[in-house]
Amino acid sequence: MARIAQTRSPRGVAGTRRGRPASAARPSANIRKVRQAGRREAILAAALAEFSARGFTATRLDDVAKRAGIAKGTIYLYFRDKESLFQELIRTMLSPLVGTIEALRDADVPVRMLADQLVELFVREVFLTRRKDVIRLMISEGPRFPKLAEFYYREVLSRIIAALRALLRRAHERGEIANDAVVRFPQLIAAPGIVAIIWTGLFDRFETIDVRAMMKAHVDLLFTQRSAA
Amino acid sequence: MARIAQTRSPRGVAGTRRGRPASAARPSANIRKVRQAGRREAILAAALAEFSARGFTATRLDDVAKRAGIAKGTIYLYFRDKESLFQELIRTMLSPLVGTIEALRDADVPVRMLADQLVELFVREVFLTRRKDVIRLMISEGPRFPKLAEFYYREVLSRIIAALRALLRRAHERGEIANDAVVRFPQLIAAPGIVAIIWTGLFDRFETIDVRAMMKAHVDLLFTQRSAA
Amino acid sequence: MARIAQTRSPRGVAGTRRGRPASAARPSANIRKVRQAGRREAILAAALAEFSARGFTATRLDDVAKRAGIAKGTIYLYFRDKESLFQELIRTMLSPLVGTIEALRDADVPVRMLADQLVELFVREVFLTRRKDVIRLMISEGPRFPKLAEFYYREVLSRIIAALRALLRRAHERGEIANDAVVRFPQLIAAPGIVAIIWTGLFDRFETIDVRAMMKAHVDLLFTQRSAA
Amino acid sequence: MARIAQTRSPRGVAGTRRGRPASAARPSANIRKVRQAGRREAILAAALAEFSARGFTATRLDDVAKRAGIAKGTIYLYFRDKESLFQELIRTMLSPLVGTIEALRDADVPVRMLADQLVELFVREVFLTRRKDVIRLMISEGPRFPKLAEFYYREVLSRIIAALRALLRRAHERGEIANDAVVRFPQLIAAPGIVAIIWTGLFDRFETIDVRAMMKAHVDLLFTQRSAA
DNA sequence: GATGAATGAGGGTTCATTCAT
């Protein structure tokens, strides 16, 4: 099944002098590039861990550096400042989601099947990965980062919602869905996933949740219904 | 309909050490008490505003004091430290939720009606009040405050969930609910509310959500269904 | 033997309404005076305890008040500020020393006997009382309180030294003392006492000192000698 | 005569984590090390001046930094906190005393001569240097720093006393000392030195003391005596 | 490029002092 593209981040880095095709005759440059990409990835990974554990403000770049195995100053070679690091982290991790969802939209299979795939996708590619933490960060810190919220809304959410809505409307028109609730509020589809992410972060110690089961139960609710009459 | 008890904090105020019967003949003492209660409330209100706007770590007690119209040091007459202020804020605001929910449990009306009342209660007493912000805070900062999460789980959530589950099980047995999804995952009932709170905090600028409509649509989904066959 | 005048504190107890001299014509005024004296004494006693335990700067007036059984503000009814309290404390406790010493000067007994009395006086009236702590305070904090040091020098030390020197010179002239060292440096007489006070404050846990024995041994040294030839 | 080793702190500096042989071919690293040692010394010197002038609690690290010509935060690169700075200051300055005293113990010269050397050593290496201030600090603040007092007792005092006692006992057995007072209370040897340090700090403005003369007079007292009979 | 020592603004907390009751 669909898999969300991994972030091989060839994307421009502050201060990075790029250029020079991969086949070029000065290998050291490539080594450098690879090493640099590695550094960047390492910093992002470390940042995710630290930001997740402590939140944006309480995270110390010192700890990020330590975790990434580099010196504190090095972070500033790859990111303008703490805020940039945070924002790029979220962007990098969430961007790939869109493509996947939009791909689903164009598939011509029964919606119910798509919904099941969606659940599976969410569980495997979000809930069981660090992307879950990124979403948690987005939820926690988003209100203090309007730019980030806007990016997320424009580049990710609105497109996912549009894709979902198109999908669901089609299904509704075909009679696959009796109740138009999810057509009007496609957010409902994601609701159990969101709740599961939050629950896990807060209460897993006391009571675990079977995300997959909950999401499936919810999908059942959405799709197997018949209108009351 | 039920209304959540306001917190006029009759509870002992830090710093008031020697009790004195409320009826005592020294009016000045009472004046003091009233003023103290007022201060405490003012601090809590200011703290809620600031914590909501900036998060726990980024909030400056200086700003809380300014907003409450008092000196910075005064905060320490009512709360041990920043963390205590934060935790008491959450406790004070969320504790009253429980009673209300548990009252609903024992009502003997059709579940569907109760569900509608629940939606109304949530919208009126949570979503349109500052309690919404407290829940957002709980979601954002909870992971860094295990004690608080535990309190919230034990004192609030687990009891609400138990009440809901009892209610829903009864409804399911009576045939009011065809699908047992919500019996197994009562969190689903709250999911749209949670999502609405998060959405509002992040994306209201771009697209508003009609919470009441969404929640009602979801309740419809949960209750008007018939099993597939 | 001589005894240093006690600071006749019928030391007041917080909230204790005390007696009422049977003879007084306007009792209330006297009561007030007595009570005030009691308060003042209580504050001084509490201050001594706290200053001794923590030093001037680290002592909190709050603790002094608590220990004295009064409210913090009350201290300011009896002393201008923290520094005044400190200085008055030292003055009050050390002033009575002078009279005692000067009395010794005029006694017409063998110096050796006087010296023994001095040792006894020091042990009983200083070392085994709180005056020891006051001297320790003087030593510790004096450098930061030039006024206090000056007072102590002018009102206490210089007079004690003058008295001692007169005494010792007489003894030297009479041949009671062979070596004139103590005539030139009367401080030598006090040295073991000072050292004992300091030692006790710092190292008593590890090794105790028998002050009386040490001081007597030292007096022996000073007086039983014969010039080398 | 013996001279107390200066502390040019070759000891590891906080913050220098990865060792690197001193002979290594990277000069910049050595420059750094030298500069760091310099900083550390500068901070210690500034700290001594400030602590001496104001006492531990009243000393502001801001002032220490200013005096050392560095930024406030820099102090924390070399010392964990204010207390560590204080304790390390005392340790650094007093540790070297021991070796010197113990060296004297094993010398095989008449005790009287050793005593004179001791006086000279004290005057030159303690009284006329900043070590005098360190001892004053130890006396003033020691009671609030039990750890420090313990260190000083175990590492310095008890060893000095043991050395002195051995020395004096030998002298007593040889008949060089008639009275065994100083054997039983070796502290007596130091008493005039201690008193001089305290006197200087408090009363030098009013009356100076000739330490060397006083100590010599005292030594005379201790050694030139003959038992009374 | 990479390092990490140095900086210094910023914020939590304490506590001497005041003053309304």
Place this chain on the structure above:
DNA sequence: TATGAATGAACCCTCATTCAT
């Protein structure tokens, strides 16, 4: 007179950011 809540200046310590090596 006595109280203790309120004040706000002061100070320790942290940490994002810079820059010499």
